[in-house]
Amino acid sequence: MATGRAHRPATRSRGIPEATVARLPLYLRALTALSERSVPTVSSEELAAAAGVNSAKLRKDFSYLGSYGTRGVGYDVEYLVYQISRELGLTQDWPVVIVGIGNLGAALANYGGFASRGFRVAALIDADPSMAGKPVAGIPVQHTDELEKIIQDDGVSIGVIATPAGAAQQVCDRLVAAGVTSILNFAPTVLNVPEGVDVRKVDLSIELQILAFHEQRKAGEEAAGDAGAVPPVAARKQQPSTDQGPDGDVPAVMPA
Template identity: 90%
Template sequence: MATGRTHRPATRSRGIPEATVARLPLYLRALTALSERSVPTVSSEELAAAAGVNSAKLRKDFSYLGSYGTRGVGYDVEYLVYQISRELGLTQDWPVVIVGIGNLGAALANYGGFASRGFRVAALIDADPAMAGKPVAGIPVQHTDDLEKIIKDNGVSIGVIATPAGAAQQVCDRLVAAGVTSILNFAPTVLSVPDGVDVRKVDLSIELQILAFHEQRKAGEETAAGDGALPAAAPRGAAAADSSADQGPDGDVPAVMPA
């Protein structure tokens, strides 16, 4: 996975395993899609297929939340959406700040997935004075000097770090000192934080390296035993991948530094 939890050795919330928590958003996404199609109920088998997991695992995951299913029928989609949302804390508003408005920071600011689940981008912060006041995704960028005030005024408890690696720890320290207790770190650095602060890491470079490892292994195996597992995949259709046009301003601080 592209992400990895940091710290918190084996802390379990109220009996909900960490692995289950990590899958809840997946289920929630699949359920939301069903909800939009006005599907009333769904079986564990169907939902598991949509989420790409084993159906037994899904049932066990749900069993940690309670008995929300009906035997012989399945799960009520709307009800389950609500229960999972509540469990994940998405029924409340989570103001988020993004620090480091480079390419990646701008991409995150434009990310549509924020608003759709209780997250609200409360502020964009960058160390470059030239960026100050400049709107990104409709939100004016503020200077790092005001970081503490911004955090406190908005009651922010979740911070996103998209600065270069060299600045990440400093920014992290300031965020934590100002009251942030959850951090999503895109900078390729190991952040050290006090107990009680959660850090999750997203690291593109690591993901690619893991892929390269498996790729190399595949290339090596191809000489040895023929597993024959590689059928020529059928093209599903001449598709068009549309993309958004405008990209963030270039020439700024790179979103992420080399590993």
């Protein structure tokens, strides 16, 4: 499939573990914040703390990129931003379609975090004919009938599904048949896709479950404190805070 994008040798990306790939966006976000403050260099410890990752893991991750930093100086912020962006493919333009323009689809269309990372909302698609032509986030909604044409005309390879569960598999099948090979699924259902198509499924309740675990622990510590066993403040200080999670391995999204 000719997509018109700049291709890089396949061998470059081989050998980077999936868990490292999943951490690269966390490093990138922390580095971008440093870059915006014009910080020229950063130590592995500082960057690890900012990204919520263990510093030994960070150094190991960066070794896959061939980036080792300079002893006593640290890592060059701008160069790392470039290196990670390139590794993730964010130096390219990625046209994305969002299918299902209810509240969630509209929220995603308005989400500022996509454009700043090279993701361009190429089209908004909805099955409701009364939505057609209506602008959302400045983009006129198009009817599902146009789906195949939009995908092909714009060389779209990434689709976001924000439809109700019942419509998601059919939309997925049409996206894949039209040439989409990566799907971000917000619909509460499991999608079946052929080999070669990547699906990531978002489950927003997973994060709440992790917060509930910590809430429960805090409540338990307070109960212990009330009973005089452990002073509540001391108990809180012992508790590892999720503000600085040990290694950032915190999935809200699982492979579908």
